[in-house]
Amino acid sequence: MDTIFDPLRRIEVQLTPEEAVRQGVIAWLRDELGIPEVMMASEYGFRYNGRQYRADVVVFGRDTSPLLLVECKAPGIRLDRDVLEQGIRYNRVLGVRYMMFTNGEQMYFCERVGDGPEYRFLRQIPEIEI
Numbered sequence: 001m002d003t004i005f006d007p008l009r010r011i012e013v014q015l016t017p018e019e020a021v022r023q024g025v026i027a028w029l030r031d032e033l034g035i036p037e038v039m040m041a042s043e044y045g046f047r048y049n050g051r052q053y054r055a056d057v058v059v060f061g062r063d064t065s066p067l068l069l070v071e072c073k074a075p076g077i078r079l080d081r082d083v084l085e086q087g088i089r090y091n092r093v094l095g096v097r098y099m100m101f102t103n104g105e106q107m108y109f110c111e112r113v114g115d116g117p118e119y120r121f122l123r124q125i126p127e128i129e130i
Helices: 017-031 081-094
Strands: 003-006 011-014 040-048 051-060 066-072 098-102 107-113 118-122
Touching: 003 017, 017 040, 017 051, 017 066, 017 098, 040 081, 051 081, 066 081, 081 098, 081 107
Parallel strands: 066 098
Antiparallel strands: 003 011, 040 051, 051 066, 098 107, 107 118
């Protein structure tokens, strides 16, 4: 199988359909939104309820706390309630303000309302202060 260089992990990784989406998102965040690579992590590991999980991409703020969680799926995978609930579950640990869900064909953005478990969908990703 082909490989692609992940600039965040600084390694070659298998070029799966989901990985192609992840690398496209990393390039978009860097090139279009101006987020420096040093402010991002891919396959960001964390523990929740005693289990190990990995967030596809996490963007950190200046204070080094997580600010944006990106969940990537392969093209053709529906961005449904299960995907949204996965992001919300991850956010119980990460505590980000923004979440993005994409399969490379569609993108959805959410913002946490206040400090509670409520979220609202956004038309586009807001400018992120880095």
